[in-house]
Amino acid sequence: MRIGYPCINRSIGCRSDRKFRLASFNPERFSTTISGNLSCLRQILAWNVMRDILFFRISSDIIPFASHPVCSVPWQVQFSEELELTGHYIRESGIRISMHPDQFILLNSPDEQIVSRSIDELAYHASLLDLMGLDTQAKIQLHVGGCYGDPEGSIARFIREYQSLDPAIKRRLVIENDEVRFTAAQCLNINEQTGIPVLLDVFHHACNNNGEEVWDVLNATGSTWGAGDGIPMVDYSSQHPEKRPGGHAEHIDLADFQKFLEISRPLERDIMLEVKDKETSALSAVSLAKNDPRFEAGKL
DNA sequence: AATGGTCAAGTCAGC
């Protein structure tokens, strides 16, 4: 069991998701930004390892505009050595990596242009992880997509598109339940037809479910992860008191997290904390989880 | 240096 947080560390003072306006794109700006992002990523990972945070989500913006037609720079070549070195550090330190393409990436859109651009973006994510030399335990998590007024038809479109994806994408892709459209049960249904692993978002499941017990759905989704997929990942967060239902809290609710650790026994999960204060909550969660025999601490 | 409008991409709910 590892604990992690997504994309941003607010304590260090650098960012690995710096970007710029499309209108400002030029090769120099592009390369300088990537250099800065990669350098910050290494700082964040080292900061995390020292604190037994061994799970991290890399921002999709680490290579800005990577899948955009404007991007003519061969960043895969230019940064291959640097990416390989970062990947080496990740492997040596026992860090688990995930990525989460944003809401524009839709494999099940009825608009084939949107699907085509989405596949390009997924290919970028997969190639980044490949260039770091990470095995198939490094995952790209995606929601099923839109409903378009016809959830069943939209699931069928997802399955069709998934089946024709490049194996380089397929071997890393996992689907995640969301808080309004597709439930964990529907994701499990897609798994039965495709074999794609299901990443459970525990909080979104609490918002959108068919009354299943948490342990049961944790167990069922976990069973969709094969040997090469690694320990099943879950997203964990809690309700923001003022925001709409489904809105992520500012800080981790430690009492609720403790309860989750108890409920989930004896299952092994890598836990991504989706809370606004990022590494601060991760540190609290780690200190709590250290009492749990499942917790995996750093080797350093 | 500070301000405020605007930013690659899509969907959907709520006004």
Place this chain on the structure above:
DNA sequence: GCTGACTTGACCATT
């Protein structure tokens, strides 16, 4: 029809 939320404020022209 427009705005805001989504995992998240930062960039940049103008003053």
